[in-house]
Amino acid sequence: DGGITQSPKYLFRKEGQNVTLSCEQNLNHDAMYWYRQDPGQGLRLIYYSQIVNDFQKGDIAEGYSVSREKKESFPLTVTSAQKNPTAFYLCASSIESGRDNEKLFFGSGTQLSVL
Amino acid sequence: KQEVTQIPAALSVPEGENLVLNCSFTDSAIYNLQWFRQDPGKGLTSLLLIQSSQREQTSGRLNASLDKSSGRSTLYIAASQPGDSATYLCAVNYGNNRLAFGKGNQVVVIP
Numbered sequence: 152d153g154g155i156t157q158s159p160k161y162l163f164r165k166e167g168q169n170v171t172l173s174c175e176q177n178l179n180h181d182a183m184y185w186y187r188q189d190p191g192q193g194l195r196l197i198y199y200s201q202i203v204n205d206f207q208k209g210d211i212a213e214g215y216s217v218s219r220e221k222k223e224s225f226p227l228t229v230t231s232a233q234k235n236p237t238a239f240y241l242c243a244s245s246i247e248s249g250r251d252n253e254k255l256f257f258g259s260g261t262q263l264s265v266l
Numbered sequence: 267k268q269e270v271t272q273i274p275a276a277l278s279v280p281e282g283e284n285l286v287l288n289c290s291f292t293d294s295a296i297y298n299l300q301w302f303r304q305d306p307g308k309g310l311t312s313l314l315l316i317q318s319s320q321r322e323q324t325s326g327r328l329n330a331s332l333d334k335s336s337g338r339s340t341l342y343i344a345a346s347q348p349g350d351s352a353t354y355l356c357a358v359n360y361g362n363n364r365l366a367f368g369k370g371n372q373v374v375v376i377p
Contacts, residue, residue: 157309182362182363184363184364186365186367191369192369193270193355193366193368193369193370194355194357194365194367195367196364196365201362209364239307241309247363252297252298252315252317254300254312254315255300255310255312255363255365257302257309257310257311257312258309259308259309260307260308260309
């Protein structure tokens with residue numbers, strides 16, 4: 152069953168804590184993306200990766216970090232520098248990011264809340 | 267900076283009526299436009315993708331049009347059903363498959 156798996160579904164962060172959201176895909180896609188969704192707002196791009204060992208900042212990268220050590224995995228770390236981390240986080244992938252005619256496939260999301 | 271607006275923000279229609287959802291964007295330099303469906307607390311499902319060179323795309327009861335020069339797209343859903351109740355998101359690709367999203371049209375189809 153191919154797709155994008157995000158875990159955990161719900162995550163709670165304490166003050167000053169770093170937390171990592173997992174995103175795994177078995178679609179053999181080169182490109183992966185992280186978006187943040189706030190209530191009543193459009194999704195905003197945090198980071199994206201076009202290929203293994205490479206990634207670029209999106210529109211709201213401050214307070215976040217990523218790695219792309221494997222093609223199938225693109226974890227997102229929400230650091231203590233992110234002062235307003237409560238949001239719904241969505242991971243996506245596409246076959247290639249350089250071909251601008253590809254659909255994006257999304258995971259089911261992780262809801263992050265601050266304790 | 268690309269801005270995407272969706273009107274109306276929310277609407278309710280009786281079952282069987284046609285749905286018309288509007289999306290506008292400020293920069294016509296787009297590669298494609300996608301319509302997504304999102305159910306509460308869930309991820310996004312791609313419905314239709316229209317390339318910048320295309321005028322419309324159809325899939326079953328769904329039809330999406332694109333007028334790139336005027337910065338507009340419309341999603342039509344024919345003969346709406348209660349199962350069509352969801353939030354519909356419009357997104358434009360501004361390069362490298364990076365998407366700028368609207369805030370969504372929240373739809374309720376009343377049985």
